[in-house]
Amino acid sequence: MLRYCLGLSLDFQTTRFEFNAVKLREMDTPQQIGMVHDDVIVAYPVLGGLGYRDVHNVTLCIRMHKERDMFVRVRRYTAILPQLIPCFPNIGPREQGYLHFVYGGLQLDGNHVADALNMEDGDIIDGFNFITMSSSLSTIGSSLTLIVKCVSGNETRFTVTQSTRLGQMMDRLRPYDSNSGRRDIHFVFGGRRLEDTETVKEAHLKDGDVIDSLRCMYVC
Known part of the structure; x- marks a missing residue:
């Protein structure tokens, strides 16, 4: 590709x-x-980053081990995990604890919503059913919270993993301008400008770190 x-x-x-x-x-x-x-x-x-997305819903693909892909349409601003469980009608309440869902290295829990995770149509959620398989959750990574602070003092919190690219966070605040061929926002941490291609791990960011944004967000 x-x-x-x-x-x-x-x-x-x-x-x-x-x-x-x-x-x-x-x-x-x-x-x-x-x-x-x-x-x-x-x-x-992807023109303008997020411009083509449905405002209220998103269609996701659930990929289970050795099973056919399933598609589910979920609400962006509602906890996502309870919306995935009905896709498995043959699993009773007691067995639901054996189901685990992973998105971008992050294990989903009852607090995650599609909008905060910047989910888009066609994104894949990896599903694990430990009743029928003996795999380990090798794709799960520990999550951490980063804070982006713009010049007006407004703050935005992001729940990310070590493999999250900083460009994904930048797109949330100011989408990539395909016409000019540049990203009209810059992140600075510890006096160093961060690149959009860097991952959280490569930038040596830790839970609770505050990143300065050199351009205001739309909500400022």
Whole structure:
């Protein structure tokens, strides 16, 4: 996919790839997602970051181990976990504790909502049913909270993991401008300007750290 972007002079970071209406991730393999010869991957630039999204709902793909993908439409501002459980009508209340859902390395709990996690249509949630499998939650990473403070004094809190790219946080505050080809916002931490391609781990950020934003957010 990177070679495809280079050939057409596209920005890999702002190009969305989909297969069967599901957004592809860097770690996906053709075998894992069931691709065969001559299958088609759709690629298109994400204009304005979040502009194409439904305001109130989002359609997500639940990918279970050795099972077919399921699609569920959830409300953005309501706890997401209770909206996923009805997808498994054969699992009783006692067995629901064996179900675990992971998004971007973060294990979902009753406090997570789609809007705060910046979920988009076609995003994948990995599901684990420990009644039928003996896998470990190797894709789960510890979450942490970062605070972005703009020049007006307003603060925005982000729940992220070590693998979250800072560009995802920047897009939440001021989406990437595809016309000018630049991102009209800068993060500074410890006197150093942070790059949008850096991950939380690469930037050496810890839980509770405060990042300064050099441009105001829309709500200022």
